[in-house]
Amino acid sequence: MVQRNLAQRSDPDSWAGEIARARERLAVHLTKTPLVESDFLSRELGRPVLLKLESMQPIGAFKVRAALNSILTHLDECRSTGVVTNSSGNFAQAVAYAATRLGVESTIVMMRGASAFKRRRTEAFGGNVVLCEDSFEARFAATERIRVETGLRLLHPYNSPETIAGNGTLGLELLEQVSSAFDLYVPISGGGLIAGTTLAVKAGRPECSVFGVQSEANPSMKLSLEAGRPVRTAPAPSLADALTVLEPGSQTFPVVQEHVESVELVSEEGMASAVRLLAVEQKLVVEPGAAVSVAAALAAPRGRDRPLVCVLSGGNIAPESLRELLAAGS
């Protein structure tokens, strides 16, 4: 595959073929995740609110789309070399799951301070976890050293065509599940999910509007949009650990810059409250970094009547964190 001028490739039509091929690759591995109307949120917002349940994916998060597509695109090579990635969260689990399923060895570099819950799950899915110091720089360095020394194929959590096309399959599903133009709220970390989804949705139904959502603590994409280029920000602690990133991807940033209406920021209390609401009213366990889409939708200006779709990107919250958030609301 010729990958020309990747950083500038933000034209939805130019991605349609790759996203369609990703969908063919994933077809035997994943089923379409449900899109359910939330009666509670629809009444609250006065228009249909639909929730895309990526939390129902095998590992409990959307990342399995990108992990499977990244390995399947280069399956023979991955089987002979194995794969390595750096992630302390859902991509770690996704790579472990996808690799094991496809007969590939996987090594995942995690920070020592990563959530024990996510580490245990990564190992349970068959990944070899290698620990490093608690910084993004140390994690990049450890990953690069392993890649060079062992020849493992590197899988990028968000900044690669395979990741973007894999995530694009979510957009194709939405086009089938909603029959008219809609507003779409998508959490942003490195931008892989929103880039893929936006490219698919805009190619199929350009009148849809996409809104990105980040935490106030880690507004890297928002600051980058203001600066007009990807800028590096210092990671800050947040309930939404899944949304902590050093900077947007060089390949994802231009897509957001060109096609996303705005990036909304959600406070810690806003995401905590959305996690509670989703558990109590909607019977869904959703992690804070995914519940931000609902928090942003609740804060959106009223008066639009097209359906509003929130991507619930994952449900991997540790049981003790869920307990604390439920207690805070009572």
Added chain:
Amino acid sequence: MVQRNLAQRSDPDSWAGEIARARERLAVHLTKTPLVESDFLSRELGRPVLLKLESMQPIGAFKVRAALNSILTHLDECRSTGVVTNSSGNFAQAVAYAATRLGVESTIVMMRGASAFKRRRTEAFGGNVVLCEDSFEARFAATERIRVETGLRLLHPYNSPETIAGNGTLGLELLEQVSSAFDLYVPISGGGLIAGTTLAVKAGRPECSVFGVQSEANPSMKLSLEAGRPVRTAPAPSLADALTVLEPGSQTFPVVQEHVESVELVSEEGMASAVRLLAVEQKLVVEPGAAVSVAAALAAPRGRDRPLVCVLSGGNIAPESLRELLAAGS
């Protein structure tokens, strides 16, 4: 409609028309609930395990099917008289929801000791709650007094053709969502859910097998099957408050007797553990009286390979109970 010899009417074909009409009535009010494959449970049991998410219904439980069908079947009468029912749980919320949606006044008789969580929700859906003493006898008596004095139309939570046909729509959805013969695990309280679902499934695909599930604390249907007739049992405390009932319905019992393979009993620890597992591994908030289907499936003999479907009949667990169950597992 002629209702001849109702207690004996357990032939699936004789119900097909009523269930099909119920589905037409409900079509503009409810969408098909998702059926998701549980990756975790499928690996655990070595065959596809599919979860029917009735927790995604508007009130968070399947009961809205029966409530809507009961009112829609006699809509003009219900609009002129209003409706009354006795329930401390999901049927209370379902009647309040359905009545409000259809422009009907609803009165719900609840025991004083009913969960504050469920009472608040019933009122939030627009139901007029009337409290009575803490016994099933007092609740029946209060309901009957209100019915006679005010002329409200009585809606039965499980023992009426409208309820059974309304619940049958769940079975029709399963036949569309699963393409081959399957084993079905269904929680039993009064038997309305399993009767309706079984009639629909057996009419469409007689080779399916249906298993009922109750709590060890309240095994009324199991004891009734052993006795060969509906017997009255003393209600005992259980996490599965939704499954507490005095006796099976006269109309639901014969269906179970003729068409259900067996009734399995689940311990309190078994249902607590299933609630935890569904929250942590499957990202679903499920009430204990619904999680029993998964608990029974986990205890089922291995060696069958057809898909196993668990009905997750509701998600209305109070946040403080969910917190306690999550804590017990850590």
